[in-house]
Amino acid sequence: MKLRIVVTLKNGVLDPQGKAIQHALGSLGFDGVADARVGKLIELDVADDTSDEAIDQMCRKLLANTVIENYRVERQDSVA
Amino acid sequence: MKLRIVVTLKNGVLDPQGKAIQHALGSLGFDGVADARVGKLIELDVADDTSDEAIDQMCRKLLANTVIENYRVERQDSVA
Numbered sequence: 001m002k003l004r005i006v007v008t009l010k011n012g013v014l015d016p017q018g019k020a021i022q023h024a025l026g027s028l029g030f031d032g033v034a035d036a037r038v039g040k041l042i043e044l045d046v047a048d049d050t051s052d053e054a055i056d057q058m059c060r061k062l063l064a065n066t067v068i069e070n071y072r073v074e075r076q077d078s079v080a
Numbered sequence: 081m082k083l084r085i086v087v088t089l090k091n092g093v094l095d096p097q098g099k100a101i102q103h104a105l106g107s108l109g110f111d112g113v114a115d116a117r118v119g120k121l122i123e124l125d126v127a128d129d130t131s132d133e134a135i136d137q138m139c140r141k142l143l144a145n146t147v148i149e150n151y152r153v154e155r156q157d158s159v160a
Contacts, residue, residue, distance in 0.1 A: 040120065
């Protein structure tokens with residue numbers, strides 16, 4: 001079973017990498033970039049009988065820092 | 081206009097960060113993780129009149145290294 005875990009910074013958490021991208025795009029002549037935020041995408045191939053509970057635990061224990069990050073689990077077959 | 085740029089490593093390119101995640105999940109007792117790959121997710125807020133051409137150029141010039149990475153542009157309103 002293929003999963004996509006999307007980890008993004010919570011609103012209000014400073015994102016220097018995003019700011020750097022925003023400024024770099026401006027320097028390259030791309031105007032009108034109002035904001036840029038950077039997150040992580042983790043693609044996992046797990047056993048088909050893996051429970052939702054286990055997947056949630058993986059995210060909480062390792063993949064996301066829930067103090068500053070949100071995470072979302074997308075099943076690959078539900079993604080275009 | 082909100083965009084989501086998904087940047088992933090091409091198949092065949094080694095992904096040490098993904099391997100580290102795979103092994104760490106195993107050490108934590110999550111069995112059956114066959115593979116893990118890590119990518120980037122860049123959320124951009126651009127002017128509504130930004131052309132597809134300009135978005136493509138942003139990806140090629142700054143956001144993705146097209147030698148080793150693929151990128152995909154998703155319009156936020158088409159994402160659940």
